[in-house]
Amino acid sequence: MDARSTEFSVADAKARFSELIARAEAGEEITIKRHGKPVARLVPEKRKLTIEERRQAHRDWVAYRDKHKPTLGPDLTIKQLIEEGRRF
Known part of the structure; x- marks a missing residue:
């Protein structure tokens, strides 16, 4: 997580949903966890x-x-490069 990411449990996120939306609008990333694992x-x-x-x-x-x-250089053409490639 970067410095602009905060973590909340599902219960806390539900209780503070409007606040978390405002924080996301301000540029913050919010991670929501259930039983300690990120879910949203x-x-x-x-x-x-x-x-x-x-x-x-x-x-x-x-x-x-x-x-x-x-650039191909002053003396090269695509045709010359193709022909050279076919020799191998």
Whole structure:
């Protein structure tokens, strides 16, 4: 468990459910145990990206991909590489 995780028994979780929901909303992970064994977790809901954030992430990914494209070198072609691979 990380530093932001807290454990409660089923009985305690039932009695303090509203509080535990508020704590999960604030970013805390809550582990619920029965007889000392974890049986459930309350975790914060992940914020969904807006359409503009998704578009920007895609543009960033395309820019990164284009910047880091592998190259074959000035004198190599795909056909030459395939033919070389077939020799073995």
